[in-house]
Amino acid sequence: MQAHVPGEKLPDADAGPDLLHTVPEAHYPQSINVATELVDRHVADGRGGDVAIRFGDGETTYAELQERVNGFGNALADLGVEPGHRVLVRFPNRPEAIVACLAVQKLGAVALPSMKLLRAKELEYIVNDAGVTHAVVYDDLLDELEEAAPELDTLEEIVVAERGADVDHDHRRFDDLLEAGDAELDAHDTERDDLALMLYTSGTTGRPKGAIHTHRQLLASADTYARYCLEPTREDVFGGNPPLPFAYGYGDLVTFPLRFGATTSLVEDATPEDLLEAVEAHGITVLCSIPTAFNQMLSGHPNAPEEYDLSSLRAGMSAGEPLAPSTFETFEEDYGITLLDGIGTTEMLHIFVSHRYDGDVDPSATGFPVPGYECKVVDPDTHEELERGEAGLLAVRGPTGISYWGRPDKQAESVVDGWSYPGDIFVHRPDGRLEYKSRRDDLIISSGYNIPGPEVENVIQELDAVSEVAVVGSPDDERGQIVKAFVVPADGADAGDDLAGSIQDHVKNTLAPYKYPRAVSFVEGLPRTETGKIQRVKLREREHGGAA
Template structure:
């Protein structure tokens, strides 16, 4: 049972899920047992200073380094400044930055004084910000000056915002509070607020591709649990590790990879603002990145745009790569391992579950055709979507998950009811559990194509189409068809040296027919310059499906 007592003055009770609608939380690994009084920032920052790791480098950004002592000082000063500006425990603080140190300082400062950090994707427009900020009833917005315009456009409609703080880095004129002035004026002495382990620490909003964005809420111990389950057991980080990559910090995957994981283990995070593939390789070289985090598209771009990357950059520091956000195909896994000498751990996680809960381990027997095993600390089962009963191994069904994190929504009781079944969280993915226990991803439940009565997972077809030498990227969706209900359609981006032709369409179709059951081949192929993507790099299949329906 969750304890939201500290929020009662700032959060109406109906905004939080009823106990009967929340997941059953389990904590089977010893590291996920935390004391009742717990503040995540005390664990991620202050503990390292107390235990003599204050000189460890916490953040590398451009040519600068920030030690844990320096990070603690900045967090304390900004935390005191936020408190003096009126931020109270339980208040929601919007943090709107690209991947920069100020974003980490702002989130940690809010959490240390008992407030709730709400990182915001930088590409959101005013209308989207208006909905999220009003829905969260946020009182404060901390924003990079280059991203201020959309906040200003939304301000007339914002009902609860009292303070706007601007980090001045690009000479943008404004009349709001100055981040640097607040940092300079704040006291360096700040004790962490005595939050309960089940008090809220973090809110992340889903991308909203299938309706209004939903606020996923996470507690202090849930934030730590992502590091003490997935990172601790699957990655085995040490103080010597440097985590780097290009997932945005407001993306649950990015927040874990570039904030929670490195800081939990006294390691270093490498931040790159608006990283291109070349920027990532440069960071690997200059920041000595050992754990490289991206999405399949990012790894494919590194391979295609920098074919001589391993000789042009010093990549000797790399030991493992992390991939999430989209299914990682065996082709990408094998090509990257061959070129860069490291395995890519495919993982599935969600905004709601906060981070990865199915993966291989970095030193295990990795089968790139499967996502992996349940992460230590989590249980998974495959259920019949209609009956809720567990299905036999080898049979496709709906994934159900239970562990130290789970799905809880802010002020969305109807969605909360849909997301939990008998205490198990239902992320909405179709999986098969193999006889050896590995879990094989099939599709999102809404990506399943039903053609002439056959259930066809789009990502399964994508993985085979991508094997063709002429294919750079591909998305597969269902397209309405009078006779078959739907047909499989492939949207293909070609490599630079390939040309669209009827012959190439036939080659792609025959390759799928010869690899998968023939009914799964794409009966339609459309060549495109680019695929529509979300800010986090996920293909907008919803947009492609809607275009086909129209």
């Protein structure tokens, strides 16, 4: 049952993924609501005084969070939000975003968190595609939504959280609604397969796609990856800088901590220095970020372990980009914790391949299928499973899967015989570990050789003179493509022929010689998405003449 959600926007049953529930924790009753499970359950169990959110110098207990979710939920209901409605939530990493998402979900509606850097044209597409009826917006992010407003077909109400920006508007005020709303609210009688969350992909290779997730899929992301790989307790504090509208960030900073009665540490627009300060101030135990931020912490703050009290840390999570073994090893040496590299996607909701934090971690591989998931590596054309050790396309099954909103073309491409295909090239090793090679689009074919760009990047990243690197295929008349490296030199490094030669020699001496970059371009920075992922597609377009 999908409450009040137009059926034509959902994948046909035959086109959807096969969902498996092979671990006992991923079996849920027919009627369940994610907001009740993440908040109300802890209050009912007598833990209402435990801290749910730390933000700046303030704390929000579970009882206070419940009261705010209920108050705002009742206010939204008074504004006409009904089960199945899609509600845009547009904030940086702040407590109001969590309150708004949980209130929407408690009503049986669908929370749609929005990346804060989206412009009016992008918001116009997403709001109209999703049929958004209401929006809850941070004051400093209102302008782009208002610019898009004349073209929005379904938007009825905007609620603005006024937090200091000098913005004139005539919309409802978040604080007024929060104060006026009744503090008692029974959750809508949602079923486990009702929609709860909608996230749009970054759209770097085309128009954005809405990925849809149900109440039990949200809970399953915590009851598989987090439960088995991180082993969280109520004493844990999850913190980091992935944006909440990023599937990785939503899990790290909302679903995971609240599922286990732990605490989330929120930092608005966090820099690496802000993260180090938050570890000390908030007692973060599980640090969640992306490889770029971990590298920036190492290079920009080499004395951080002496300058900050980081003794609370017990584990780290990395996703969004492949984690270079050199980063893993340096961080472990300097910070004394293991960074778990993980592969996950917006469509799959969270990480489905990883090591466990207390297990035998091999930094040259992503890890094993997370308990509850199955993975296989197949021939991209025939979808036949390959022998161990051969590179091919990764296929996944588990309690989450790829389901697109209103995109039957992409649905058919991404789900074959019930298996979800995130689009990654992997090798299934004889020891059972899965070794990441590249995104399918990032595979460089040069003189008949298949060369994974990230593999070359990891080797180049080992050099102290290199701060950041991205590798793509560049057109070549003789070889079809050559490997080209875009390199951001480290501070003090001289960008020139000597460094280019050192990079080329290092790759030749580490990998098969045909993988070395025949061209090296030094740049001041790399194009990135708002979540920190390198936009290799822009570099490829530039090389192929598709962009300025």
